[in-house]
Amino acid sequence: MESENLKTSSNFIYNLIDEDIKNNTFTDNRVHTRFPPEPNGYLHIGHAKAILLNYNTAKRYDGKFNLRFDDTNPSKEDVEYVESIKEDIKWLGADWEDRLFYASDYFDKMYFYAVELINKGLAYVDDLSPEEIREYRGTLTQPGKNSPYRDRTVDENLKLFENMKNGEYSDGSKVLRAKINMESPNINMRDPIIYRIMRAHHHNTGDKWCIYPMYDYAHPVEDAIEGITHSLCSLEFEDHRPFYNWVLENIEDFKDEHPRQIEFAKLFLTNTIVGKRFLKKLVDDQVVDGWDDPRLMTIAGLRRRGVTPGAIQNFCDEIGVAKSNSTVDIAMFEHFIRDDLKTTTPRCMAVLDPVKVVITNLPDDHLEWLEMSNNQENESLGTRRIPFTKEIYIDRDDFMVEPPKKYHRLYPENEVRLMGAYFIKCHDYILDDNGRVSEIHCTYDPETKSGSGFTGRKVKGTLHWVSASENQPATFRLFEHLLKEDPDSETTNESAINENSLNVKDGFAEVYLKDAKNSERFQFVRHGYFSVDPKYTSKDKPVFNLTVNLKSSWKIK
RNA sequence: UGGGGUAUAGCCAAGUCGGUAAGGCACCAGACUUUGACUCUGGCAUGCGUAGGUUCGAGUCCUGCUACCCCAGCCA
Numbered sequence: 153m154e155s156e157n158l159k160t161s162s163n164f165i166y167n168l169i170d171e172d173i174k175n176n177t178f179t180d181n182r183v184h185t186r187f188p189p190e191p192n193g194y195l196h197i198g199h200a201k202a203i204l205l206n207y208n209t210a211k212r213y214d215g216k217f218n219l220r221f222d223d224t225n226p227s228k229e230d231v232e233y234v235e236s237i238k239e240d241i242k243w244l245g246a247d248w249e250d251r252l253f254y255a256s257d258y259f260d261k262m263y264f265y266a267v268e269l270i271n272k273g274l275a276y277v278d279d280l281s282p283e284e285i286r287e288y289r290g291t292l293t294q295p296g297k298n299s300p301y302r303d304r305t306v307d308e309n310l311k312l313f314e315n316m317k318n319g320e321y322s323d324g325s326k327v328l329r330a331k332i333n334m335e336s337p338n339i340n341m342r343d344p345i346i347y348r349i350m351r352a353h354h355h356n357t358g359d360k361w362c363i364y365p366m367y368d369y370a371h372p373v374e375d376a377i378e379g380i381t382h383s384l385c386s387l388e389f390e391d392h393r394p395f396y397n398w399v400l401e402n403i404e405d406f407k408d409e410h411p412r413q414i415e416f417a418k419l420f421l422t423n424t425i426v427g428k429r430f431l432k433k434l435v436d437d438q439v440v441d442g443w444d445d446p447r448l449m450t451i452a453g454l455r456r457r458g459v460t461p462g463a464i465q466n467f468c469d470e471i472g473v474a475k476s477n478s479t480v481d482i483a484m485f486e487h488f489i490r491d492d493l494k495t496t497t498p499r500c501m502a503v504l505d506p507v508k509v510v511i512t513n514l515p516d517d518h519l520e521w522l523e524m525s526n527n528q529e530n531e532s533l534g535t536r537r538i539p540f541t542k543e544i545y546i547d548r549d550d551f552m553v554e555p556p557k558k559y560h561r562l563y564p565e566n567e568v569r570l571m572g573a574y575f576i577k578c579h580d581y582i583l584d585d586n587g588r589v590s591e592i593h594c595t596y597d598p599e600t601k602s603g604s605g606f607t608g609r610k611v612k613g614t615l616h617w618v619s620a621s622e623n624q625p626a627t628f629r630l631f632e633h634l635l636k637e638d639p640d641s642e643t644t645n646e647s648a649i650n651e652n653s654l655n656v657k658d659g660f661a662e663v664y665l666k667d668a669k670n671s672e673r674f675q676f677v678r679h680g681y682f683s684v685d686p687k688y689t690s691k692d693k694p695v696f697n698l699t700v701n702l703k704s705s706w707k708i709k
Numbered sequence: 710u711g712g713g714g715u716a717u718a719g720c721c722a723a724g725u726c727g728g729u730a731a732g733g734c735a736c737c738a739g740a741c742u743u744u745g746a747c748u749c750u751g752g753c754a755u756g757c758g759u760a761g762g763u764u765c766g767a768g769u770c771c772u773g774c775u776a777c778c779c780c781a782g783c784c785a
Contacts, residue, residue, distance in 0.1 A: 162723060170725090190785055225784065282783055291781055293711045327783055337712045339781050348783035367785045388779050391713045415714085417778095422720085470733055472722050474715090477778055481720045484734045494747070501744095529747070560745065569743055602743060614743050677744045706745040 163473045165209060165414055169382060172412070173213075177381075179409060183215030184381045187241070188222040188255075188374070191233035191355075195240045196426040197449040197464070197485075201419040204468045206384055207246035218378055219248035222255050224370045226354040234355070240451035245461050255365075255374050256356040262365045262373050263317065265403050266328060266347060270309045274402055275346065276302055277312035278329050285327070288334070289342050295335035296342045302331065316349055319362045323349050330369070332398065340392050344368050368392055372399040372413075376406040383413045387475065390415045419471070420479040423633035424449050439649065440634075446685075446697045447634045447653050457631070458673050458683025458699035463492040482633065489700045493673060493681045498526040498533055501571065501616040502661040502676040502696075504628050506545035508620055509562075511576060513595045514542040519622070522602070524572040536664045540573050543620035545660055547678075550615050551592055553581065560613035562592065568613040571677065575600035575611055616677045623660040627695040629685065630655040661694070668694050678702065 173181045185206040189195065195203075210217035219241060223229050241248070269275040278301045280288060290296030304312070313328055315321065328347035336342050346369035351362045365373075375383045383396075393413050400410035425431075426449055434440045434448075443450055446457035454464070467488040471480050520540040526533040546562070555563040562568050567577040573596075580593035600606045636650045665674070670686040680701035688695040 162725095167725075188785090192785085222785070228784070285783075286781075289781060291711085294781095295711085296781090324783060339712075341712095342781090345783055350783075364783095366783075371785085387714070389785090391780060393713090417715085470721080472733095474722070476715050476722095478721060481734065484721070487734060490746090499744075499746095528743090558745095571743055573743095611743090613745085616744070675744085675746090678746075679744090680746095702744075702746050704745060 161469065161472070164475065165205075165382070165384065165416065165473060166212070168412075168414060169209070169213060172381070177409075177412075182379070182381055183210060183213035184218070184379055185210045185215065185384060186218040186220050186375065186378065186380050187246070188220045188371070189237050190222045190225070190229060191237060192225075192228045192230065193233060193428045194431075194443045195237055195451045196431075197421065197424070197451070197454065198419045198426050199240075200244055200451060200464050201468050201471070201473070202384070202386075203241055203244055203246050204465060205416070205473055208469075209382065209384070215381070216251065217246065217248055218251040218253060218380070219246075220253040220255065220374060220378065222367070222371070222374070223354070223356060224255050224365050224367060225350075226352040226364065227350060229355060231355040236452065240455075243455060243461055244451065244464060251378075253374075253378060254356055255370055256354060258370075258374055258377055259357060259361055259365070261377060262370060263363075265373055265405075266313065266365070266369070267310065268403060269330065269346075270313060270328075271306060272402065273306060273331065275328055275330050276304050276309050277316065278302070278327050278343075278345075279325070282324060285345070289339065290334070292339070296339075298334050299329075299343070302343070313347075316347070316363050317361070319351075321349055323351055323362075325349065328363075330395070330398070332395075338391055338394060340368065340395050341398075344395055368395050369399055372396045372411070373403070373406075375411040376400055376403075380411040383411045385413060385415055386418045387415050387477070389413065415475065416473045417475055417477050419468075420477070421449065421485065422479055422482045423635045424482060425635060426450075434634075441687075444687075446629070447631050456671075456686065457697050458671070458681065459489055460492045460496075460673075463489040466492065486700045490681065490702070493675065493699065495527060495530040497673045497675045497681060498536070498664075499528070499675045499677050500526075500536075500662050500664060501538070501618055502626065502628070502659060502665070502679065502682075503545040503547050503616070503618045504630075504657040504659040504676075504679065505548045506618075506659055507548045507551060507589055507592065509544050509546055509576070509592045509594055509617070511542050511544070511596050512579075512593050516542055518542050522572050536662075538572060538662050538664065539619045539622035540570075541619045541621050544570070544617045545620050545623075546592075546615050546617045548589070550613075551578070551581075551589060553589065561615060562594075562613070566613075567609070567611050568615050569600070569602075569611050570596075570617050571614050572602050573617070574598065574602070575609070616679075618660040618662055620660075622663055624663050624666045625693055626659060626661045626665065627688070627693060628657040628659060628682070628698065629688075629695060630657060630698045661696075665694060673699065675702075 187203045187206045207217045278299050327345045329343045332341045334342045347363050396413050400406040444452035444456045467485050521537040551562045576594040576596045578594050582591040584590040632653045634653045635648045668684045670684050673683045675681050681699040682696040685695040685697045
């Protein structure tokens with residue numbers, strides 16, 4: 153994260169905060185943000201945008217950033233998610249320091265403030281059934297009508313609400329509602345429910361409560377209690393804002409200075425869908441290998457795939473934040489992944505689809521150790537030695553018997569460079585019974601050793617290769633986008649899934665990769681960036697996940 | 710005339726008081742190249758949803774249209 157970026161980049165939220173500072177809206181011109189996940193699922197790339205936006209906004213203004221679990225609905229939430237969410241946010245680099253909170257920490261206060269609203273005649277207990285409440289609410293174009301229980305006295309409401317808390321009523325039989333206006337054109341202001349009766353075991357408060365606050369009431373109170381100044385949320389909460397403000401303006405503790413809700417557009421990516429239902433189905437149907445499948449845009453999946461936090465940060469910086477719904481081209485994300493890995497990973501060689509090359513003018517037992525730079529753009533990554541032998545492997549598509557125009561690779565009578573080694577020239581090849589190339593015969597020219605300064609001839613192509621006798625067998629998991637088409641949110645289904653999204657190859661890597669650690673990242677030249685899969689890698693055979701491929705302007709036409 | 714939003718290039722997106730359309734991705738052309746990668750150079754909106762108006766001057770102001778998104782959970 154470039155701190156200068158933080159200071160110079162511009163978006164409508166920063167503009168609003170700048171205005172608040174100019175107007176001294178908040179004491180000491182504080183800026184305090186928060187990320188409020190509900191612990192009911194895994195975080196994904198869309199959450200990353202929200203997390204980093206909140207964190208960076210706080211950092212830009214020397215403010216604070218809280219992590220708060222919005223755990224107001226125990227029937228849907230689970231501790232299982234709390235740990236994974238914390239791990240993902242930490243990994244992304246957003247630091248909440250000592251400010252980890254839970255909405256459930258505030259249940260007592262929320263109850264207290266609800267009583268205050270009742271006392272002010274601003275809330276009432278309603279006995280209507282869920283169906284009746286829906287009917288009384290009206291529709292988008294028709295006003296609602298008052299509940300017959302709307303005019304209960306303060307004392308009666310107080311008593312009833314206390315009884316609700318004490319478990320005297322069955323689930324769903326009563327609710328506490330804000331008393332606002334059943335005819336409001338904004339449905340969210342038609343006496344929204346603020347407490348419901350629900351007997352569910354809460355991961356934090358156990359069975360202490362049988363009533364739980366609704367989001368619309370809980371959220372502003374949580375924000376205000378924590379001293380949040382700018383409560384950033386997604387666009388669909390825009391018409392909840394009047395109620396957010398109503399709550400805070402009617403609570404004495406908060407009326408004078410309370411947080412401001414600002415809505416922004418969520419991130420959507422092409423070829424991607426992150427909806428919980430869709431993801432869960434993929435996992436349940438075993439279309440993918442769990443929530444951390446590298447093809448998923450979950451944070452866990454991206455991490456397992458080898459994507460860096462830095463890449464995600466730079467990407468989020470660059471896409472910006474605005475209020476228009478938009479879908480970012482996945483190519484932009486991939487660009488920032490390559491960009492971050494370019495000078496930070498060793499550049500090695502691996503052959504994924506091997507075909508044997510015999511160098512006929514080399515003795516059978518030839519073994520020569522060649523020194524190669526690990527990254528020509530970053531010499532601090534050092535060098536390594538690679539074994540050169542009579543028999544080597546190259547990738548099958550680097551040889552053609554009848555090459556098309558502008559094919560720069562190996563073909564009969566053509567000479568190419570073996571990266572880090574010598575020029576070789578093809579003089580023969582062997583076909584198997586199916587007419588497939590099974591062996592290529594070449595001669596090498598000892599004059600052309602890499603680094604020797606040889607300038608006698610030039611070649612058009614440079615091939616990567618691996619010794620056939622001195623190597624590290626490895627598995628390569630190649631990924632394509634999970635979806636063939638751009639998702640249409642709700643309607644996208646299995647038919648959009650790219651059946652080629654996973655392609656497993658068994659091949660060979662340099663011996664250098666023998667000691668590769670879990671999650672360690674490499675570039676395999678002319679293929680892409682890979683990282684060691686922590687799940688499938690075994691002691692004697694590494695498994696590499698394709699993080700992102702290299703670009704290529706070569707199109708076989 | 711239910712309410713709330715949004716429209717700047719193929720995709721994101723900046724554009725503070727009206728002063729003559731940033732940047733990134735993608736793409737195209739060329740240079741360089743021991744990765745057909747990287748890097749570098751050049752190209753890529755006489756126009757900002759649309760029709761009018763105000764003005765010396767409009768993406769920015771005014772008026773009328775149009776398109777798309779969100780809202781009728783005791784979910785968040």
